[in-house]
Amino acid sequence: MTISEKVLEIYHDNYICPHCLGRMFSLYATNTTNFERGNSILLTLTMQLHENYLSNNEKNSDTVNYLRLLAEKAKFIPAIKVLEKEGLPFVNEGSKPPCYLCNDIFSDLTKYASEATKRLKNLEYESFLVGTDIDGKIINNEDEFKVKFKILGSESFKSHFNREVGKLLSTCINKSTDFANPDITIIFSLSFDSFSINLVNRSLFIFGRYNKLIRGIPQTHWDCRTCKGVGCEICNYTGKQHQTSVEELIAPEFIKASKSTGVKFHGAGREDIDVKMLGKGRPFILELQNPMIRTLNLGNLEKRVNRITRKRVEIHDLEFSNKNQVISIKNNAENTKKIYKAIVQSENKITRSQFNEFIILLKDHLVGKKISQRTPERVSHRRADKVRQKYIYEIDGSYLKSNLFEFTIKTQGGTYIKELINGDNGRTTNSFAELFGSQLICKELDVLHIEI
Ligand SMILES: [Zn+2]
Ligand SMILES: [Zn+2]
Numbered sequence: 527m528t529i530s531e532k533v534l535e536i537y538h539d540n541y542i543c544p545h546c547l548g549r550m551f552s553l554y555a556t557n558t559t560n561f562e563r564g565n566s567i568l569l570t571l572t573m574q575l576h577e578n579y580l581s582n583n584e585k586n587s588d589t590v591n592y593l594r595l596l597a598e599k600a601k602f603i604p605a606i607k608v609l610e611k612e613g614l615p616f617v618n619e620g621s622k623p624p625c626y627l628c629n630d631i632f633s634d635l636t637k638y639a640s641e642a643t644k645r646l647k648n649l650e651y652e653s654f655l656v657g658t659d660i661d662g663k664i665i666n667n668e669d670e671f672k673v674k675f676k677i678l679g680s681e682s683f684k685s686h687f688n689r690e691v692g693k694l695l696s697t698c699i700n701k702s703t704d705f706a707n708p709d710i711t712i713i714f715s716l717s718f719d720s721f722s723i724n725l726v727n728r729s730l731f732i733f734g735r736y737n738k739l740i741r742g743i744p745q746t747h748w749d750c751r752t753c754k755g756v757g758c759e760i761c762n763y764t765g766k767q768h769q770t771s772v773e774e775l776i777a778p779e780f781i782k783a784s785k786s787t788g789v790k791f792h793g794a795g796r797e798d799i800d801v802k803m804l805g806k807g808r809p810f811i812l813e814l815q816n817p818m819i820r821t822l823n824l825g826n827l828e829k830r831v832n833r834i835t836r837k838r839v840e841i842h843d844l845e846f847s848n849k850n851q852v853i854s855i856k857n858n859a860e861n862t863k864k865i866y867k868a869i870v871q872s873e874n875k876i877t878r879s880q881f882n883e884f885i886i887l888l889k890d891h892l893v894g895k896k897i898s899q900r901t902p903e904r905v906s907h908r909r910a911d912k913v914r915q916k917y918i919y920e921i922d923g924s925y926l927k928s929n930l931f932e933f934t935i936k937t938q939g940g941t942y943i944k945e946l947i948n949g950d951n952g953r954t955t956n957s958f959a960e961l962f963g964s965q966l967i968c969k970e971l972d973v974l975h976i977e978i
Contacts, residue, residue, distance in 0.1 A: 527676070529551060529554070529567060530567075530570075530571050530574065532675055532676075532677070533547070533567055533568070533571060534571075534592055534595060535675060536550075536675055537595055537596065537599040537600045538595060538599070540626035540671075541599060541600065541601070541622065541623045541624075541625065541626060542625050542626050542627050542628075543564070543625035543627075543628060543630065543632060543633055544560075544561050544564030544565045544568065545560050545561045545564060545625075545628065545632035545633070545686070545690075546560075546564070546625055546626075546627040546628050546632065547560075547563075547564035547567060547568070548560030548561055548562065548563030548564030548565075548567070549564075549627075549680055549681050549683070549686050550672070550675075550677050550679075550680045551563060551567065551677075551679055551680070552679065552680055552681035552686075553678075553679025553680070553681075554679055559690075560632075560681065560686055560690075561632075568596065568600060568602045568604070568605070569604055571592075571596065572593070572596055572602065572604045572605045572608060575589050575592050575593050575596075575605075575608075576593070576608050579593065579608075579612065585614065590614055593605050593608055593609055593614070593616075594609065594614075594616045597609050597616050597618065598616055598617055598618070598619075601622045606618065626667075626671070627667065627668055627671060627683075628664075628683070629718040629719065631687070631716070631718075632686070632687075632690070635687075635690050635691055635694055636694060638691050638694075638714060638721065639691055639694035639695045639698050640698065641721075641723060642656075642691075642695055642698075642712050642714075642723055643695065643698045643699055645712075645723055645725060646699060646710065646712070646725070648818060649710065649725075649727065649818055650817075650818060650819050650820050650821065651701065651709035651710045651727075651820060652701060652702075652704075652709055652820070653701060653702055653703065653704035653707075653708045653709050653710075654692075654695070654696075654699070654701055654702075654703060654704070654708050654709065654710045654711070654712060655692070655703055655704060655705060655708035655710075655711045655712070656687075656688045656689075656691050656692040656695065656703075656711075656712050656713075656714070657688065657711055657712065657713045657714070658684050658687050658688055658713065658714045658715075658716055659713055659714070659715045659716065660683060660684055660687075660716050660717075661715075661716060661717035661718065663717065663718060664683060664716065664717065664718060665683065668683055687714070687716065691714070695712070707728070707848075708728065709727070709728050709820065710725055710726070710727055710728070711725070711726040711728075712724075712725060713725070713726060727815075727816045727817065729790075729813045729814055729815050729816075729817070729849075730784055730786070730813075730814040730817040730820055730822075730846075731811050731812070731813055731814075731846065731847040731848050731849060731851065731852065732780065732811065732812045732814070732822070732824065732844060732845070732846060732847060733809065733810070733811050733843075733844065733845050733846070733847035733851060734809075734810055734811075734812070734828075734841045734842065734843055734844040734845075735806060735807030735808060735809050735810070735841065735842055735843045736772055736776065736803065736807050736808055736810055736839055736840065736841050737802075737803055737804060737805075737807045737808075737839065737840045737841075737842075738772055738797065738801075738802055738803040738808075738838075738839055739802060739804075739837055739838060739839065739840065740802070740837070740838050741799070741800045741801065741802060741970075742768075742799060742800060743768060743769075743770055743771055743772060743775075743799065743838070743839075744767075744768050744771045744772070744796075744799045745771060745772045745773065745791070745793050745796040745797065746771050746772070746773040746791050746793070746796075747766060747768075747771050747773055747774055748766065748767040748768055748771070749765060749766065749767065750764070750765050750766055750767050751767055753765060768799070770838075772791075772793075772810075772839050773789075773791035775831075775834075775835040775838060775839045776791075776810075776812070776831055776835065776839060776841055777789045777791065777812060779827055779830050779831050779834065780812055780814055780822070780827060780831075781814065783819065783822050783823075783827060784814045784817035784818070784819045784820070784822055785817065785818035785819050786814040786815055786816055786817045786818075787815055787816040788814075788815040788816065789812060789813065789814055789815065790812075790813040790815070791810060791812060791813075792810060792811040792812075792813060792852045792855065792856065793808060793809075793810045793855075794808055794809040794810065794855040794856075794858070794859055794862065794976065794978070795808065795859040795862070795864075795939055795940065795976075796808075797971075797973050798944070798971070800970075800971070801971045801972065801973060802971075802972040802973065803972075803973045804867075804972050804973060804974050804975075805865070805973070805974045805975040805976070806975060806976070807840075807841075807842060807843070807976075808973070808976055809855055809976070809978065810855075811847050811851060811852050811855060813852065824844040824845065824846070825844075827844065828841055828842060828844050858939075858978060859939050859940060860938070860939050860940050861939065861978075862938075862939035862976055862977060862978050863919060863936060863937070863938065863939065863976075863977040864936070864937055864938075864939055864941070864973060864975065864976050864977070865920075865934065865935070865936045865973070865974045865975040865977075866933075866934070866935045866936075866937070866943050866971055866972065866973055866974060867932065867933070867934055867971070867972045867974050868932070868933045868934075868935060868943060868947060868968050868970070868971050869926075869930065869931075869932055869968070869969045869970040869971075870930070870931045870932070870933060870947055870958070870966050870967065870968055870969065871929055871930055871966070871967045871969050872929045872930075872931070872962065872964065872965070872966050872967075873929075873964045873965040873966075874929070874964045875928035875929045876928060876929075877928070878925050881923070881925045881931065882925075884923075884961070884962060885921070885922070885923050887961050888921050888923070888958065888961060889921055891956050891961055892918045892921060892956055892961075893918055893919070893920060893921055894918070894919075895917075895918060895956075896915045896916060896917050896918075897915070897916055897918060897941075897946060897954060897955065897956055897957070898913050898914070898915050898916075898954070898955060899913065899914050899915075899916055899941065899942055899945060899946070899950075899953065899954045900912070900913045900914075900950075900953040900954070901913075901914075901953075902942050902944075902945045902950050902953065902954075903950065903951075903953070905942075914940065916937060916938045916940060916941040916946075917937065917938040918935070918936075918937050918938075918941075918946075919936040919937060919938070920934070920935070920936040921933060921934070921935050921936075922934045930969075933947075933958075934974070939976075942954065943968065943971055944968045944971065945957070946958065947959065947966050947967070947968045948965070948966055948967055948968060949966075
């Protein structure tokens with residue numbers, strides 16, 4: 527069946543608008559709009575029929591009936607004009623019925639674009655994408671239609687709508703479409719007689735490094751263990767286990783500046799509450815959710831945060847980041863090398879030369895080797911119980927007192943240092959305590975450097 531024959535069959539049964547007619551045959555003749563294609567099909571068909579009529583001049587032929595069909599059912603103006611010009615009678619009653627496939631959605635797309643423009647008014651963004659969630663009725667209706675008329679070369683309702691509204695919107699808001707990573711995705715929920723708009727606002731990611739200059743604060747906010755965050759007497763109705771955290775000290779200024787609704791703090795690993803983070807700092811990424819502002823002055827933010835959090839937490843090296851970098855700092859935690867400083871107390875007193883022998887023993891048994899660490903008891907409530915192999919790169923130490931020593935330890939990321947020192951009742955082996963022969967306790971721990 528030719529396109530012309532199909533079109534005549536379609537209009538015999540239903541009225542569809544030129545946008546939808548063009549969409550049904552969108553595989554043929556590309557680089558045009560569906561609307562133009564639909565009109566061209568009708569115009570070409572009218573021309574063929576007119577030519578046929580002129581060469582045969584039969585007033586009651588199929589040719590004339592088809593011209594009447596295009597005038598009466600398709601309400602196609604050029605066909606109406608041909609019939610009038612040739613003095614052929616036809617019925618011209620009533621206005622155009624609504625399109626069987628789109629209920630005239632495609633005849634009034636500016637409505638969708640202008641509503642979206644209103645919704646985007648107070649947002650700062652560079653790129654957008656239109657998406658559609660289409661009512662099942664529209665899709666089923668169109669599928670049945672295609673089966674009935676054996677239409678194979680059509681475009682989907684969805685991509686037609688997304689593209690055309692996207693074009694209109696792009697002119698209204700003067701921003702460009704980004705298919706891969708749009709700042710804003712505008713999702714139309716569409717049915718035959720109503721629609722609503724949902725905006726998906728991509729998070730803003732900011733990379734930085736932080737130093738934790740005091741002990742006693744966790745990296746991120748912890749819910750109170752008693753009330754699970756609801757608020758109780760024990761937590762003074764804050765819902766928090768600790769008064770503040772690195773996250774809570776850093777994030778508020780960013781939330782304020784970007785007018786975000788929430789934040790996620792992604793750290794490249796974490797140190798214990800009682801461990802300082804010194805040196806060049808620990809990489810982190812702030813994920814600001816639903817930001818209304820995206821052009822932040824990171825230099826100013828850094829200064830402001832450091833002024834407010836002074837002597838507790840400091841941030842530096844800020845730059846704009848992305849979701850992939852979050853994944854990579856999470857995945858790379860195991861591949862990093864970390865240098866720690868540990869102050870260690872021993873049960874037994876030893877002399878300086880005994881200490882020097884101990885250092886030699888440590889280097890022989892640990893440096894350049896792997897230790898095996900079963901998940902420490904103190905974290906077993908939140909981490910899977912398993913044995914991890916961790917590599918020790920360097921150990922050095924100095925004698926402070928007969929029962930107090932300072933060690934510098936360079937290990938693979940993810941090593942539990944306190945347990946490397948105290949042996950965790952045999953769960954970590956080899957350990958300092960095991961080689962020392964009696965109890966050792968890590969009194970103070972600082973992270974000096976994280977090598978990525
Ligand atoms: Zn239509
Ligand atoms: Zn509580």
